[in-house]
Amino acid sequence: MVKKGSLWVLSIILIFITFMPHGKSVAATESITISTDNVNLRGGPGLSYPLIKIVYRGEKYPIVKEQGDWIEIELANGQTGWLVNWLVTKETNSAIKTNYGMVNADTLNMRQEPSALSSVVGKLTYGTSVTIYSKQDNWLEIGFSNVRGWVISDFIDVQAAGDTSSGTAKRNGLIGTVTADSLSVRSSASLNSNLIGTVTMGQRFTIVEELNNWAKIEYQSGSFGWVAGWFLEKETSKTQTGQTVKETIITIINNGTNIRKGPDVQSDVIERTNTGAAYSVKNIINDWYEVKLEDGRIGYIAGWLVSINGNNPQIKKQGAEGYLKNKTIVLDPGHGGTDKGATGVSGTYEKDLTLRTAQLLSDKLMAAGANVYITRINDSYLQLASRVNIASSYNADAFISLHYDSNVEPSTRGMTGYYYHSYQQALAESIFASTVGQTKMTSRGVRFGDFHVIRENSQKAVLMELGYLSNPAEEMVITSAGFQENAAAGMFDGLARYFKENE
The missing domain is CATH 2.30.30.40 (SH3 Domains)
Incomplete structure (x- = not known):
C-alpha cells in the first residue's frame, strides 16, 4: 500500500519523466574509457538491440549522446553504438581528444610491441580507418575492430577528432x-x-x-x-619496352613455373621454380617480370603466374575473360536466414559476408557476358538440396559455393578449396590458385571435401572457404572492401582461365 504523500511525490516524478528529453547531446570533447575487459556495443540504448561489436578495457571513444543508463559512442569508421555507463569511465576534460588515422599502404602489419621483430597480431589494408592511442618513437599504438597493436607511423595518415578533411573528396x-x-x-x-x-x-x-x-x-x-x-x-608514364620497378617482390603461385630466357612463351626455359619462391623484380617488359637468379643469370616469368607486393599492378593473361561469355554460373552464398554460419570475433555473420562476396562476383561475371544465378539474393534460408537443384536445372557450367571458416583454435588462418568428384578438381584448382594469388591469403590448398553441395552435384562444382572468421586478425582482412574486391576478382580470373584452358 502507498500513502497519500508518497503518491503526490510519485506523480511529480512521473510528470518529470514524461517531459524529460529522451537523449542528451554531448560536447565532442567528452569521451569515455572502457573500464571492463569485454563490453558489448549495441545498436541502440537497450539489451534488446543487436550486438555490433565488443570493445575492450583501456580503449577511448568520443561520446555522441547519453540516454538514461546508456551512452552512445563514435567508432573510428564513423559508426556509432551504445553501451551501459557503469562499464566505462567518463572524462570531461576539454583537452582530451581522440585521434584517428587511415592506412596509406597496400597492407600493413599490426605488431604486438613497437618493434619490427615483434609478432604480427593483424593485417590492415589500404584505406582502413583506425583509432590512435599513443606514439612511441616512429611507432603508433592503434586499434581496429577488437585488435590493438603497433604500426610504423609513416604508413598512417593521422586525423584529429573533428577533422573531416581526409574523409572528403x-x-x-x-x-x-x-x-x-x-x-x-x-x-x-x-x-x-x-x-x-x-x-x-x-x-x-x-x-x-x-x-x-x-x-x-x-x-x-x-x-x-x-x-x-x-x-x-596511378603512374602516368610508361615506356613501350619496359618499366623500372623498385623493391618489388613477386611470389610464385604454381609448382613447375617456367623461368624463360626472354619475355615470351617461345623463349627457352632456363629454370623451373615452385610455389612460394620469391624473386626481386628488375624490370617489367610487356606482361613479363625480369628477375635475377641466384647464379646471376637474368630470367623472365609470366606475370599471370605470380602474386606481387607493393603498388604495382597484378599482371593477368589477356583475353581469358572472353571465355566467360554465355557461360552459366551458379553462385551459392552459404547459409542464410536462421542459419548464420560462423560468427566472427567481432560479431561478423558468415551468411552476410558470403552474400556480399557473391554479389560482387556476380557483377563481374555479368559484365563479361556470363549468365549468373545466385541461390539466394537476400537473408533467406535455402535447403542444401535446393541449392544443388538450381545448378542442375540451369545446367550450370560451374557452381561455386562461398563460405568463410571457423576453428576453436583462433590462430588458424588461410583459404581452402574443396571438390568431391574428380571432374570437379581442375575447376577447384584454377579458382583457388587465382584467388589465393589475388588476395595474398595463406594457402591451405585444394582438398577432397565431403560436402552436400558438391557431393550431390552432377555439375562441375567447388566449395571455397575464403578465410577464418575465428581469427581476429583475419576477420579484419576478410571483411574489408579491399579483400572482398580482390576475392571476387580472383575467382573471376580463375573461372575465365579454367574455361580458356579446358575448351
Missing part, C-alpha cells in the same frame, strides 16, 4: 590505368552502391576526385562513376 588530376580484368563502376564510393557500368584492364581515365580509397572517373563521355582505387595504377 579531393581533386586529383592523375591518370589511372585499370589493372583488373573487369572493374565495376558504382554510383558512389561504396561497395553497397549501385553498379552503373564496367571498365576493363588497360583502359586509362582521368581521376576527377578521390574519396578514401575510391576514385571518381569519367567512364563514358559525360558519365561519371566511382571505382575501387586499389585497381588503378
Whole structure:
C-alpha cells in the first residue's frame, strides 16, 4: 500500500519523466574509457538491440549522446553504438581528444610491441580507418575492430577528432590505368552502391576526385562513376619496352613455373621454380617480370603466374575473360536466414559476408557476358538440396559455393578449396590458385571435401572457404572492401582461365 504523500511525490516524478528529453547531446570533447575487459556495443540504448561489436578495457571513444543508463559512442569508421555507463569511465576534460588515422599502404602489419621483430597480431589494408592511442618513437599504438597493436607511423595518415578533411573528396588530376580484368563502376564510393557500368584492364581515365580509397572517373563521355582505387595504377608514364620497378617482390603461385630466357612463351626455359619462391623484380617488359637468379643469370616469368607486393599492378593473361561469355554460373552464398554460419570475433555473420562476396562476383561475371544465378539474393534460408537443384536445372557450367571458416583454435588462418568428384578438381584448382594469388591469403590448398553441395552435384562444382572468421586478425582482412574486391576478382580470373584452358 502507498500513502497519500508518497503518491503526490510519485506523480511529480512521473510528470518529470514524461517531459524529460529522451537523449542528451554531448560536447565532442567528452569521451569515455572502457573500464571492463569485454563490453558489448549495441545498436541502440537497450539489451534488446543487436550486438555490433565488443570493445575492450583501456580503449577511448568520443561520446555522441547519453540516454538514461546508456551512452552512445563514435567508432573510428564513423559508426556509432551504445553501451551501459557503469562499464566505462567518463572524462570531461576539454583537452582530451581522440585521434584517428587511415592506412596509406597496400597492407600493413599490426605488431604486438613497437618493434619490427615483434609478432604480427593483424593485417590492415589500404584505406582502413583506425583509432590512435599513443606514439612511441616512429611507432603508433592503434586499434581496429577488437585488435590493438603497433604500426610504423609513416604508413598512417593521422586525423584529429573533428577533422573531416581526409574523409572528403579531393581533386586529383592523375591518370589511372585499370589493372583488373573487369572493374565495376558504382554510383558512389561504396561497395553497397549501385553498379552503373564496367571498365576493363588497360583502359586509362582521368581521376576527377578521390574519396578514401575510391576514385571518381569519367567512364563514358559525360558519365561519371566511382571505382575501387586499389585497381588503378596511378603512374602516368610508361615506356613501350619496359618499366623500372623498385623493391618489388613477386611470389610464385604454381609448382613447375617456367623461368624463360626472354619475355615470351617461345623463349627457352632456363629454370623451373615452385610455389612460394620469391624473386626481386628488375624490370617489367610487356606482361613479363625480369628477375635475377641466384647464379646471376637474368630470367623472365609470366606475370599471370605470380602474386606481387607493393603498388604495382597484378599482371593477368589477356583475353581469358572472353571465355566467360554465355557461360552459366551458379553462385551459392552459404547459409542464410536462421542459419548464420560462423560468427566472427567481432560479431561478423558468415551468411552476410558470403552474400556480399557473391554479389560482387556476380557483377563481374555479368559484365563479361556470363549468365549468373545466385541461390539466394537476400537473408533467406535455402535447403542444401535446393541449392544443388538450381545448378542442375540451369545446367550450370560451374557452381561455386562461398563460405568463410571457423576453428576453436583462433590462430588458424588461410583459404581452402574443396571438390568431391574428380571432374570437379581442375575447376577447384584454377579458382583457388587465382584467388589465393589475388588476395595474398595463406594457402591451405585444394582438398577432397565431403560436402552436400558438391557431393550431390552432377555439375562441375567447388566449395571455397575464403578465410577464418575465428581469427581476429583475419576477420579484419576478410571483411574489408579491399579483400572482398580482390576475392571476387580472383575467382573471376580463375573461372575465365579454367574455361580458356579446358575448351
